[in-house]
Amino acid sequence: MKILVCISHVPDTTSKINFTDGDSKFDTNGVQFVINPNDEFGLTRAMWFKEKQGATVHVVNVGGAETEPTLRKALAIGADEAIRVDAPATDGFSVAKQLANVVKEGGYDLVIGGRESIDYNGGMVPGMVAKLTGANFINTCIGLEIDGTTATATREIDGGKETLKAELPLVIGGQKGLVEESDLRIPNMRGIMQARKKPLNVKEAVDANAETEAVHFAKPAPKGDVKLVETVDELVDLLHNEAKVI
Amino acid sequence: MSILVYTESEEGKYKKIAQEAVSFARGIADKMDMSVTAVAINGGDASELEKCGANKVLQVKDDALKNFNAAAYADVLAQAAKKEEAKVVVVSSSANAKFLAPLLAVNLDAGYVPNVSELPESTSPFKVKHSVFTNKAFATTEIKTDIKVVGLAKNAYGVHENHADATIEDFAPELSSDDYNVETVSVDKATDKVTIADAEIVVSGGRGLKGPENWDMIEEMADILGAATACSKPVSDMGWRPHSEHVGQTGKPVASNLYIAIGISGAIQHLAGINASKTKVVINNDPEAPFFKAADYGIVGDAFEVVPKLNEKLKEFKAQNA
Numbered sequence: 001m002k003i004l005v006c007i008s009h010v011p012d013t014t015s016k017i018n019f020t021d022g023d024s025k026f027d028t029n030g031v032q033f034v035i036n037p038n039d040e041f042g043l044t045r046a047m048w049f050k051e052k053q054g055a056t057v058h059v060v061n062v063g064g065a066e067t068e069p070t071l072r073k074a075l076a077i078g079a080d081e082a083i084r085v086d087a088p089a090t091d092g093f094s095v096a097k098q099l100a101n102v103v104k105e106g107g108y109d110l111v112i113g114g115r116e117s118i119d120y121n122g123g124m125v126p127g128m129v130a131k132l133t134g135a136n137f138i139n140t141c142i143g144l145e146i147d148g149t150t151a152t153a154t155r156e157i158d159g160g161k162e163t164l165k166a167e168l169p170l171v172i173g174g175q176k177g178l179v180e181e182s183d184l185r186i187p188n189m190r191g192i193m194q195a196r197k198k199p200l201n202v203k204e205a206v207d208a209n210a211e212t213e214a215v216h217f218a219k220p221a222p223k224g225d226v227k228l229v230e231t232v233d234e235l236v237d238l239l240h241n242e243a244k245v246i
Numbered sequence: 247m248s249i250l251v252y253t254e255s256e257e258g259k260y261k262k263i264a265q266e267a268v269s270f271a272r273g274i275a276d277k278m279d280m281s282v283t284a285v286a287i288n289g290g291d292a293s294e295l296e297k298c299g300a301n302k303v304l305q306v307k308d309d310a311l312k313n314f315n316a317a318a319y320a321d322v323l324a325q326a327a328k329k330e331e332a333k334v335v336v337v338s339s340s341a342n343a344k345f346l347a348p349l350l351a352v353n354l355d356a357g358y359v360p361n362v363s364e365l366p367e368s369t370s371p372f373k374v375k376h377s378v379f380t381n382k383a384f385a386t387t388e389i390k391t392d393i394k395v396v397g398l399a400k401n402a403y404g405v406h407e408n409h410a411d412a413t414i415e416d417f418a419p420e421l422s423s424d425d426y427n428v429e430t431v432s433v434d435k436a437t438d439k440v441t442i443a444d445a446e447i448v449v450s451g452g453r454g455l456k457g458p459e460n461w462d463m464i465e466e467m468a469d470i471l472g473a474a475t476a477c478s479k480p481v482s483d484m485g486w487r488p489h490s491e492h493v494g495q496t497g498k499p500v501a502s503n504l505y506i507a508i509g510i511s512g513a514i515q516h517l518a519g520i521n522a523s524k525t526k527v528v529i530n531n532d533p534e535a536p537f538f539k540a541a542d543y544g545i546v547g548d549a550f551e552v553v554p555k556l557n558e559k560l561k562e563f564k565a566q567n568a
Binding site: 177 | 340379386391436439447528540
């Protein structure tokens with residue numbers, strides 16, 4: 001089984017979010033980048049398929065050379081090979097088109113993406129890749145088993161979960177639950193050394209038009225100070241008469 | 247030309263997000279001088295959509311669509327969009343809507359923007375404001391394609407009553423066997439509980455509650471308020487509460503009217519997931535807990551003393567305001 005894990009290169013959760021160039025671009029100054037958390041759960045599940053079922057695991061990112069340390073980290077966690085499509089990650093659709101090309105050329109059976117990236121929260125790339133490549137698609141995936149060419153997946157739904165079955169090739173939008181937080185792997189020295197020798201192939205971009213363009217960013221208005229109250233009577237009164245939420 | 251809107255229902259009753267989506271579609275339609283067509287798959291009473299401004303309701307009645315199926319539902323919507331010459335398709339932010347929207351967008355060659363919080367700032371060019379960086383910022387994005395797919399953020403626009411007399415039409419799209427390649431084996435859904443997705447109020451507990459045996463008072467508060475229960479990440483990681491209750495960046499997003507955090511310190515990942523909620527209340531014995539900086543109201547105190555008192559007071563309040 002050939003698995004492709006799509007890795008989004010995103011600012012660490014604790015990063016200060018600021019914008020530059022007249023609030024038209026994200027300010028990467030001093031920002032630490034990491035593997036998108038939803039993708040890391042998927043990558044860790046892919047490692048399980050590699051170790052238990054002999055799968056080959058490739059990782060891919062669409063972006064400039066600055067994203068390579070994030071791909072190296074994925075290699076250090078255990079992926080066999082990395083691909084960087086040398087194109088700016090302009091919008092979800094253009095990224096999906098680049099990825100679809102990688103999927104078609106590589107003949108992957110399973111493509112694992114994240115439910116959403118924690119930067120632009122688009123949540124659209126895995127579904128679009130599936131549609132563009134004609135693969136089946138399952139989103140918000142919290143459990144995945146592969147038996148031969150059949151996948152059984154658990155999907156989180158509002159208020160519960162459901163079990164779905166589909167044939168490969170399959171694309172999933174994964175999240176926590178594919179593996180648990182405690183299953184995530186911190187690369188060790190051996191992994192880091194090996195990662196340096198593993199292939200990181202830079203692939204030329206195909207033509208991919210962006211369908212959307214973020215033109216302006218803004219931060220929410222600063223929040224007022226918390227109103228501290230002494231008694232529950234006061235709290236209930238404020239929630240009813242001031243906030244009008246009960 | 248029209249604005250198409252996907253309306254979600256459960257057991258023959260429209261969800262509040264369906265009415266919000268129709269209201270939002272009405273708002274866009276008025277700006278673009280178009281009509282609103284709602285698509286209802288095994289839906290409910292069309293007057294519920296009419297009162298939010300739907301001019302036409304396309305009713306799809308098909309037992310094969312009884313369970314949600316993203317590929318098939320996306321195909322239904324794509325065919326409806328073509329038939330109605332839709333310029334904009336509005337969907338909600340439910341798990342199902344976010345599942346089908348990318349499939350629909352590719353099918354229609356439409357640019358898609360989710361988490362939209364307001365009516366378009368302009369319709370030509372078509373620019374919408376949406377949350378990014380997990381609610382830490384907003385972006386204004388231009389959708390450049392002829393057809394646009396817009397995902398309305400939860401609890402952002404509200405239900406606006408704006409009556410239109412709707413024509414109701416049966417619609418039978420042509421679905422192929424490929425639409426059913428992903429098969430539903432089983433659905434496991436608690437029907438007796440308010441879901442975090444639909445809840446107006448969410449009561450959430452953290453590590454400060456010391457153990458799963460202390461959740462009775464959280465459940466009680468949720469009962470009194472008709473709220474959903476939720477928890478912080480450490481609590482679900484330790485197995486005190488089910489994963490489905492975990493809210494935060496890697497858990498479920500919350501955009502309720504009221505979020506009550508009890509014994510939750512307010513790690514940045516937790517706050518990211520809940521800060522789309524409108525009013526936030528924190529009860530914590532540590533006045534330095536970061537949640538106090540994010541909350542609107544707070545009580546510094548021991549949850550084991552404050553919560554039982556608050557439950558009593560809320561009961562009294564509910565009895566008086568019933």
